[in-house]
Every structure is written in structure tokens, then in C-alpha cells.
Amino acid sequence: xxxxxxxxxxxxxxxxxxxxxxxxxxxxxxxxxxxxxxxxxxxxxxxxxxxxxxxxxxxxxxxxxxxxxxxxxxxxxxxxxxxxxxxxxxxxxxxxxxxxxxxxxxxxxxxxxxxxxxxxxxxxxxxxxxxxxxxxxxxxxxxxxxxxxxxxxxxxxxxxxxxxxxxxxxxxxxxxxxxxxx
Numbered sequence: 001x002x003x004x005x006x007x008x009x010x011x012x013x014x015x016x017x018x019x020x021x022x023x024x025x026x027x028x029x030x031x032x033x034x035x036x037x038x039x040x041x042x043x044x045x046x047x048x049x050x051x052x053x054x055x056x057x058x059x060x061x062x063x064x065x066x067x068x069x070x071x072x073x074x075x076x077x078x079x080x081x082x083x084x085x086x087x088x089x090x091x092x093x094x095x096x097x098x099x100x101x102x103x104x105x106x107x108x109x110x111x112x113x114x115x116x117x118x119x120x121x122x123x124x125x126x127x128x129x130x131x132x133x134x135x136x137x138x139x140x141x142x143x144x145x146x147x148x149x150x151x152x153x154x155x156x157x158x159x160x161x162x163x164x165x166x167x168x169x170x171x172x173x174x175x176x177x178x179x180x181x182x
Contacts, residue, residue, distance in 0.1 A: 001028045008100045008131055016138040019100050020093045029099025030065070036102045037064030039109035043117070070161055072098045075154045079140035083150065089140050097135035104128045 004025070007015025019025045041060035072094040080089055107124035111117035137147040 001031075004028065004100060005032070005103050008103050009127075011130055011134055013134065013138060016097055016100075016134055019096050020139050022096070023092070025096045025100075026092065029096045032103055033064050033068045033099045034061055036105045036108070037061045039106050040064075040111075043109040043111040067158075067162065068099060068102070069095065071154060071158050074157045074161075075136055075150060076140075078153045078157070079136065079142055079146070079150045082153065083140070083142045083146040094136075094139050097139045098132065101131035101135040102128065104131055 004015055004019060008019075019029070037060045073091055075098065076089065076091045076094040079094075104124045104127035107120040107127075110120035113120075132151065133147055136142075136150055137144065140147075140150070142150065
């Protein structure tokens, strides 16, 4: 797994292809997503001085796993529907390559360090855009232009879905609060 992470971080195309085609890499991809989510929760907790404790890390992990699944599904659907990406491409392949592509965001654990945290977040974000770009392009076998459009459409759809879910949960919380107060 460490060799794969190094390959992803080095933007090594054969590593992305290997992960795409290795069905046993799903648990590794899920582990990358989970570790990045927990590191992000730790960094956020330390930078806010409040910590989120186990509950915050757990919520971050669940949110990251759901976001990973939704993002991979939307990317797969957009790439295969809009651009007729690789006919053999699957949602599972996108999950694997996009899971590993999150590795640079592990830098978010450094967000609590004054002066370094913002730079680490910026570097991790830009590096992740690069890893995502290669993951989508290789996973769907589409052109660079089609990859950019696929990612942009995925982001709009993804954030619309996430916003809709957040609004639904907020409405549910309000209704439960009103019911408890009645």
C-alpha cells in the first residue's frame, strides 16, 4: 500500500492504472479516505482549540466515506454518460482511484500550526486537484478537456446533493427541536 501511496503522490500514471484494475485495492482506498478524514478532524480540532473528540472524528469519517461514495458515483455517471468514458469503467474503479487520490489532503492535520497550517491546506488542496485529475482521466479513459468538464460538473452536482442533505438534516433538527419543546 505504501508504494501505491508514493506513486499517487508522485502522480505516477501506472500506479493509478494498477489501482483502477486491482479489485482488492478497495479496502486500501477506503483506509486512505478514513485516515485522511480522521487527520483532518484532528487538525481542525487542534486549530480550533476545542477538539472534536471521538464524536467529531467519527462524524468526519462517516461524512468522508459518504462524500467519497457520492463523488465517485457522480464522477462515474458524468464521465460515462456525458463523454462516453471507458465502456468497462465502473463505480468501483472510480472509488478505488478517487480514494487514493485523497492522500495529499492528509496535510490537513497540520492546520493547527500557525503560519504552516494555511500553506499545508493550500498545498494539499492543489496536490489533491492534480491527483483527482489523473484519477478521473485514467479511470474513465477520457481526454484532458473532458476530465476538466467532468470534474466541474461533478463538483456542482456533488455540492448540490450535499447542500440538499444538509438542508434536510437541518429541517429535521428544527422539527425535532420544535416537537421536543411542545
